[in-house]
Amino acid sequence: MLTLCFFLFNGRCYIIEAEEENVSQPTEDVMVVEGQPTKLSCTFDTTDLLPYLFCYKQQANGNPMFMLREDIFGAGETNTEFKERFHARLNVTVKSVPLTIQRVQLSDSAVYYCALRPTVTTGYTSPLQI
Template sequence: VLLLELIKTCFIKCRAKDKVIQSTGDMIDFEGGSVTLNCTYETTSTVNYYLFWYIQNPSDCPEYILRRDKYEQADTAPEYKGRFNAILDKTMKTIPLTVQNVQLSDSAVYYCALRPTVRITFSQPLQKHLWKNRM
């Protein structure tokens, strides 16, 4: 149990300065138009990190739209390919989401999220430590 708490504490400390900042308020456009939602991020990660966009309709859970990472790997959910796109700008630390050919069904709450990669290294196998603590 002690070892797990240590991992949890390190993870929280490593991520303390990692965050996303989204513009607030409503975006209004006409059907068929194009809209861009802004998101800036800050991370202390020196390895890979991932940025995500999610959509949440009323009374539903957030739904995955797309992911971009530091090494320019990209993934977009099949139902959002074509009209939804985001380009990660590592210099400006932004990942704006652009929705083309806006439809009424696109009216929702959009979330930008960041997941840094944190490496925790142990000098001995984790299982061995857990086994010793249980005795």
């Protein structure tokens, strides 16, 4: 556990325990035949009982683009651009959320990220496509 100390005006120190979280993805390139499906691995470790996983796509020289958010209830959110061919299912038992791409296209060439917290936002809590 990480321990953070937050000081209030009266000088008292309140201890806040923050959970350690971690997301792992393979670092090697994935080679796929155009038109075929592929599955990209993402595993995570968190003490959060109701985790959310976010997926992002970043093309060369571009900014990360929000793709989708998944939760254990299957009530996630998918950016319109990715609804048809991109799917992920959060599995808390094995702590993974593989990203499946149906009918891979040349335009799918990119770096894909998964995260336990939104990383591209508007200042609100909902992710934003840039």
